[in-house]
Amino acid sequence: MGIEAPAVTRWATARGDLHWANLTTPLRNLDREGWGTAPEGFDVATLYAYTLLQPDVAARVREAFPTLASPAGLAAEATVRAQLPQTVARGDNLALKGQLRNWSEELRSR
Numbered sequence: 001m002g003i004e005a006p007a008v009t010r011w012a013t014a015r016g017d018l019h020w021a022n023l024t025t026p027l028r029n030l031d032r033e034g035w036g037t038a039p040e041g042f043d044v045a046t047l048y049a050y051t052l053l054q055p056d057v058a059a060r061v062r063e064a065f066p067t068l069a070s071p072a073g074l075a076a077e078a079t080v081r082a083q084l085p086q087t088v089a090r091g092d093n094l095a096l097k098g099q100l101r102n103w104s105e106e107l108r109s110r
Contacts, residue, residue, distance in 0.1 A: 006075040014038035019050040041067040041076035049080050052099035074110055081107060 015022075016034020023029065044065040051058040067073045081103055087093045088100070 006071065006078055008039045008075045010040040010072045011037045012040040014042045018043040018046045039076040039079050040072040041070070042079060044068060045073065045076040045080040048077070049084055049096070052103060053095055074107070078107055
């Protein structure tokens with residue numbers, strides 16, 4: 001979507017698919033098939049992406065995880081943003097389609 005790829009300066013272990021359906025109360029992390037390395041902040045950026053339809057929750061995620069405000073976080077967000085349209089094309093996450101466009105604009109401005 002016209003976003004220049006930021007340089008990935010830090011890699012970290014990631015679960016690869018962190019979203020609300022993979023979290024329980026008390027806090028447990030389920031479904032780790034995507035486990036591996038990714039740009040630092042990838043999991044948080046993924047969780048953030050799945051909150052885009054709830055701006056108040058998205059703001060809380062961004063506040064709770066300051067990594068998203070860092071250069072590494074920008075690279076992670078751009079990576080997640082580039083991957084999610086594939087899920088929309090498969091018929092998943094259709095509600096996010098418009099929000100992904102908005103997120104692209106926000107990322108371009110950073």
